[in-house]
Amino acid sequence: MRIAVVGGGIGGLTAAHALVAAGIDAHVFEALPRAGGVVGTSTADGFVREHAASSFLGGPPRGALALCKQLGVAVEQASPRASRRWIYLDGKLRALPRNPLELARSDLLTWRGKLELLREPLRRTRGHDNGDESMHAFAARRLGAEAARAIVAPFVTGVFAADAHDISLEAGFPRLAALEAQGGLVRGLARQVARTAFARVVGKRSSTTPRGLWAPRGGLGSLVDALARDLGTRVKLAMPIRKLAPDPRGVRVDDELWDGVVLAVPAQDAGALVVDIPDLTSRLAVFERAPTALVYLGYPAAAAPRAANGFGALVAAGEEARVLGIVFESVVWPDRAPAGQVLLRCIFGGARDRDALALDDAGLIAQATRDVAAVLGITGATAHASVIRWTRGVAQYPVGHRDRVRAAVTAARTHRIVLAGADYRGPGINDLCADADIVVDEVRAWG
Ligand SMILES: Cc1cc2nc3c(=O)[nH]c(=O)nc-3n(C[C@H](O)[C@H](O)[C@H](O)COP(=O)(O)OP(=O)(O)OC[C@H]3O[C@@H](n4cnc5c(N)ncnc54)[C@H](O)[C@@H]3O)c2cc1C
Known part of the structure; x- marks a missing residue:
């Protein structure tokens, strides 16, 4: 199968890398003269600047850390000096508590707010059938209004650069949604810890999965370079694609016939490429x-x-x-x-x-x-x-995001197009690495 991957950001590169590893003949078309999209690293006045993503969490077995190791990219763990985090609230810099003792002493919450937070394990869960909700609604319901404003809202902004009222719990923070489904944050976490410990005891899980915050030594640009090197001539730079057109035998990409397409450009740009597929254009228009x-x-x-x-x-x-x-x-x-x-x-x-x-x-x-x-x-x-x-x-992943993704993915699938990149199933570097497996499954399903 010959697959055109349109867009050479991390989403397109990881998808192409996984497709090639699965024995599928994938080629990347990137509009700009360099691959990586928003991700890149440069040096100015001796300071090393990340252009977008700067780090990722270790842990996920199919995440960025595993990919770096596979590609031979040297990695480093964040300095232990970086463990303290601060929140600037009501005109003052306040330390985020790291343990119950620090919470007791913290000036981030009043005593009432701290008691509300500690009541989390006692609160009833909301149940699956009630649909999606905003991160703010979730945090206020489980942790209390003060913690929602003082702790959760700044963290949501740290990930999505958005207000917590505007971000979906289930799409933006699926691990929190999963914990609630297991009885609440504290109960769910306790269950997970117990399950992991049990799995280790019976030898089902490696006890050495590295945790913590990681980055390629010298910046994420090295991961882009390694992916581009690995794909070699399969990455075509300075090749903007103008149009995808449906064809009974596959997809026409600027008039060349391919067996299928992985569309890995920002959804806001993707709409213009698929004007001949109006049901897809309209479904892509909702992403931002x-x-x-x-x-x-x-x-x-x-x-x-x-x-x-x-x-x-x-x-x-x-x-x-x-x-x-x-x-x-x-x-x-x-x-x-x-x-x-x-x-x-x-x-x-x-x-x-x-x-x-x-x-x-x-x-x-x-x-x-x-x-x-x-x-x-x-x-x-x-x-x-x-x-x-x-x-x-x-x-941006607003409330109801997953429904919109489902609708767009279904519309794309009927035309042998897979949607990939940060707009759909997770915006982080880890998400995009893991997403590559979903892309491979979709393409394989075409037979
Ligand atoms: C400021 C910032 C900080 C971030 N920090 C973190 C972080 O610390 N950790 C983390 O995990 N994530 C972080 N992220 C998120 C992460 O970096 C992005 O979500 C991810 O890199 C997006 O990758 P992508 O491939 O989906 O899109 P892009 O990087 O936008 O790539 C899309 C590519 O498609 C190309 N393209 C567009 N149109 C066409 C066309 N017609 N033909 C061919 N090619 C085309 C573009 O040129 C581009 O190269 C951050 C993002 C930003 C913006």
Whole structure:
């Protein structure tokens, strides 16, 4: 079978890699002169900047860590100095508690809020038949209104650059939905731990699955390079595809006949490619990637004592600071800044603040330096300042997302098209690696 993979971001590359490994003749068509889509790594003034994704969790057996190992990409684990996380709430930087003792001492929640949080195991679950709900509704119901606002909402923004009211529980955070289905967060987690321990005892599961936060040494650009190298001449760069047309024998891709297509461009762009398939065009129109910008700021370490330890700070909605979150990039990955300097990655825009990207680069840098002063107390001249912006930024998963995905996937399938990439079954690098197996199953089902 000859399969055209349209789009050479991580979604398209991992799909093509898995198809080729399954013995299927797959070729990638990428519009730009470089592969990787939003993912890439570059160096400026000695600071190493990720263009989008910067890390992934270890653990999933078919995730990014496993793929890096398979491709021989050297990886590193986040520094232990990055274990502390901060939340900027009501004009103050507050530590996220890591254990019950820290929770008792925390100023993130009032006593009432802490008691509400601790009542989670006693709350009744909602039941499967009630349909999807927003992350905010879920968190308020299970953890109480205070924890929903002070802890969960900033984390949802950290993943989706969106408000927790606008993100689906079952599509955006399926593991939380699964825990609730097992009796609640604490009960579900306890059951999982017990099951894992039992599986280890009976030898069904490796006890060495690496956990924690990981990245390729030197940045995610190395994973893109390794995938592109592995696929070799199967990746065709600077080859924008203009049209997919249905054909009784397969799919016409700019007039060349293929047995099928993996459509791995952002859904917002995919619609224009399938104008000859109106039922698919209309179903793709509902997906969105919210525009997002990263502002990188470098400072002398002496000027940034509050960024000397920790992963970073998430900023709650409604604060004067406009930044969604600040990652202490050179704490998490110590080689990312020259000696004696720190690198901060400031995230702007997303669905929470769509207007932010109307600012030009100078405006975004000015906003970032003001916000870094307010949140972290860092003032003085920057050693580096730069902006990376994406019109098609972070994929959005609103309530009901899974139903929309089902409808689009079904419409595509009848035309021998598989939908792949961040818009559908998970936006993270791990999700896209795991998604490649689903793509292979879909293609194999064509026979
Ligand atoms: C700022 C930011 C930070 C993020 N941080 C993290 C993180 O820390 N961890 C994590 O796991 N995830 C993170 N993500 C999410 C993750 O990086 C993305 O969801 C993922 O990389 C998207 O990959 P994709 O292949 O679906 O899309 P894209 O990367 O957008 O790739 C699509 C490709 O299709 C090409 N294309 C478009 N039209 C055509 C055409 N007509 N013909 C041919 N090619 C075409 C484009 O040029 C592009 O290369 C982040 C995302 C952003 C934006």
